[in-house]
Amino acid sequence: MKAAIHRRYGPPEVLSIEEVPLPSVGRRDVRVRVHASTVTSGDARIRGMRAAAIFRLPVRIAFGLLGPRQPIPGMEFAGEVEAVGADVTRFRPGQAVFGITLRGANAEYLTIRETAAIVPTPPSLTHAEAAAVPFGALSALAFLRDVARLVPGERVLVLGAAGGVGVFAVQVAKHLGAHVTGLCSAANADLVHSLGADAVLDRQAGPGGAVAGAYDVLLDTTDGTRFAEWRPLLAPRGRHVFLSFGPREMLQMAWTSWGRGPRVLCGFAANDPDELARVAGMLAAGVLRPVIGARYRLDDIVKAHREVDSGRKRGSAVICLSDPP
Ligand SMILES: NC(=O)c1ccc[n+]([C@@H]2O[C@H](COP(=O)([O-])OP(=O)(O)OC[C@H]3O[C@@H](n4cnc5c(N)ncnc54)[C@H](OP(=O)(O)O)[C@@H]3O)[C@@H](O)[C@H]2O)c1
Structure with a gap:
């Protein structure tokens, strides 16, 4: 089969296309003929081994010390089940499915455990549309519902509202009953409005372009933003939620948990099969x-x-x- 490959970490040019053997199917595995996949910010991070210094060693241990253990990148996939292992009960050949894994999706075929994050594709979606969902939607759900603990009626500002996570954050926050403001480039304002945002701010204006003290949650999908700079926009017990963070934000999370002022929160999203089934339901609805x-x-x-x-x-x-x- 044809697959994207990189055997060392580095710039995009470390990637090439190669013919490789089909992945084998274990007893509890599903082999998917991949019709669509994606390149997420997560794929680009792993390819470039870009992580805060304190995470670099754990990330290398997880993915491969000197180069990736699984040389095929790609997390998100959509396609049809081509073969199933002897013990598989939840899927059958020919079924349209989509899902998310850590590596291996930028290839014509992918093998994944039937109990991993793979679910039937809602009939209303094309393969390309289904592949565009899991990373952003699972992250938006995890960070808004579980990390920020958003409640109906709260005011949310999404930084990076037109990005892979941002487009779902706007929709999930609206679904959870929030008043949503998206911050993005002027060129993306119409898109963010069309996703249901109540207001859109131009990123060029920076923190000065928003009303002080107006937000309960600042969902930050951008890199390099500082709490100190955006803190004035938060309500007295507002939360600045970082998706991309380092030791500074982790320390801030610890000390702001004690005081009475705005807080910093950090976290990770997981590739959870039940959550993905929930996302599929939200797509179908x-x-x-x-x-x-x-x-x-x-x-x-x-x-x-x-x-x-x-x-x-x-x-x-x-x-x-x-x-x-
Ligand atoms: N912790 C976790 O579990 C987790 C999970 C998922 C993602 N993440 C992290 O979250 C971040 C976002 O991921 P993503 O997939 O959404 O990335 P993405 O799709 O690459 O997002 C790019 C968007 O960010 C906006 N942007 C970039 N710099 C900005 C700035 N300075 N101010 C405002 N907007 C800015 C751009 O919007 P405009 O062009 O409109 O300006 C662009 O639409 C990444 O760092 C990723 O690693 C973490």
Whole structure:
């Protein structure tokens, strides 16, 4: 099969396309013929081994010390079940499925445990649309509901509202009953409004462009923002929730948990199968919709990674493996 490959960490140019053997199917595995995959900010981070210094060793231990243990990148996938192991009960060949794993999705075939994050694709979605969902939607749910503990009627400001996580954060926050403001480039304002945001702010204005003390939750999907700079926008016990963080934010999380002022919160999203089933239900009900900012062929994997590295990705960068982009 054809797959994207990188055997060392580095810039997008470490990636190439190769012919590799089909992944084998264990007794409890499902082999998926991948019709669409994506390049997420997470894929680009692993490829470039970009993590805060204190996380670099654990991340290398998890993915491979000198180069990735699994050389095929890619987390999100959508396609159809091509083969199942002898003990598989939940899936059958020919079924349309989508899901998320850690590596291996930027290839024509992928093998995954039937109990991992893989679910039937709602009939209303194309493969490309389904592939554009899990990373952003699972992150938005985990950070708004579990980390921020958002309650109906609260006011949320989403920083990076047009990005892979941001487009779902706007929709999930609305679904949870919040008043939502999105911050993005002027060129993405219409998109963020169309996702249901009550207000949209231009990122050029920075923190000065928003009303002081107005927000209960600041969901921060951008890199390099500082709590000190955005803190004045938070209500007295507001939460600045960081998706991308380092030791500074971890220390701030510890000391702001004691005081009476605004707090810092950090966390991680997980590839949870039950959560993904919940997301599939929300897609089927029309509560969530995917945003595809760009489509690439697998042969254009380097170009797709360059777009993600630019920090200007809009929604998802989808890799179309069977349908024309
Ligand atoms: N902790 C976790 O478990 C977890 C899970 C998922 C993601 N993450 C992290 O969350 C971050 C966001 O992920 P993503 O997939 O949404 O990334 P993405 O799709 O690459 O997001 C890019 C967006 O960020 C906006 N942006 C970039 N710099 C900005 C700035 N200085 N101010 C305002 N907006 C800015 C851009 O919007 P405009 O072009 O409109 O300005 C662009 O739409 C990444 O660092 C990722 O690693 C963490």
